[in-house]
Amino acid sequence: MNPELKPCAQSTHYFLRDHGMLMFEAENVLFRVHEYFLHRDSPVLRDMMPVEISPNGPEPIFHLDGVRSKDFEQLLWLYYNPAVTVYDAPKTTWHAILKLADRWEMDNIKKIALGNLLKAADLEPLERIMLCERGDLSRDQATEAYITVCSREAPLTVEELKTLSTEVMVIITCAREQIIALRGNAEASAVDVVKTALKKI
Structure with missing residues (x-):
C-alpha cells in the first residue's frame, strides 16, 4: 500500500520555469x-524576447x-560547452x-571572456593595449605592453595602426621617438619615457 503523498513545496532556486x-x-x-x-x-x-509565445502560432525568428x-x-558554445568547467578556445573565440x-x-559573460583572453599565451602586446583603451584593463595593467611596443625595433605596420585610436x-609615436633619441642609455630610460607618456593622459 502506497503511503499517502504529502503536498510538495517548490524549490526556491531550482524550480525552473520553462x-x-x-x-x-x-x-x-x-x-x-x-x-x-540569453534571457x-x-x-x-531580454527586451527582444516576447513575454509569451503562442503554442499554435508560427515560431518567431529574431534577426541579429x-x-x-x-x-x-x-557565444553559444560557452553555454553548451560539454566540458562545463574547461573553456579551451583560441583567443579569436574570446575576442x-x-x-x-x-x-x-x-x-x-564579459568577465569570463576577458579572463580567458588575458590567460592566452599568444595575446599580443597591442591586443592588451586595446583592451586597456576599451576600459577592460587599467593603464597599470597595460604598461608592460606599452613598453614592449614602444621599444621594439620594428615600426608599427599599417594594419596595426588601423586598430589603434x-x-x-x-x-x-611620441614615446618611440623619444626612446630612439635615448638609444645607448640604460634600458630603464625607455620604461621611464613610456610611463611618463601614459601619465599625461
Whole structure:
C-alpha cells in the first residue's frame, strides 16, 4: 500500500520555469536554442524576447542584424560547452565572445571572456593595449605592453595602426621617438619615457 503523498513545496532556486526555445538568425544562418540563458544574461536580448509565445502560432525568428553567425555560434558554445568547467578556445573565440558581450550588456559573460583572453599565451602586446583603451584593463595593467611596443625595433605596420585610436597612436609615436633619441642609455630610460607618456593622459 502506497503511503499517502504529502503536498510538495517548490524549490526556491531550482524550480525552473520553462522559457522554451527560440530561433535566431545571423547572416542567414538559423539557430534554435534555449531562451533561458540569453534571457538571464542579457537585458538587451531580454527586451527582444516576447513575454509569451503562442503554442499554435508560427515560431518567431529574431534577426541579429550586424552579428556574424560564427561569433554567435562561439557565444553559444560557452553555454553548451560539454566540458562545463574547461573553456579551451583560441583567443579569436574570446575576442568574438567579448564583442557580443559588450553589445548585449552581458556582464558575467564579459568577465569570463576577458579572463580567458588575458590567460592566452599568444595575446599580443597591442591586443592588451586595446583592451586597456576599451576600459577592460587599467593603464597599470597595460604598461608592460606599452613598453614592449614602444621599444621594439620594428615600426608599427599599417594594419596595426588601423586598430589603434588617435590617442594611442600619439602616445606610442611620441614615446618611440623619444626612446630612439635615448638609444645607448640604460634600458630603464625607455620604461621611464613610456610611463611618463601614459601619465599625461
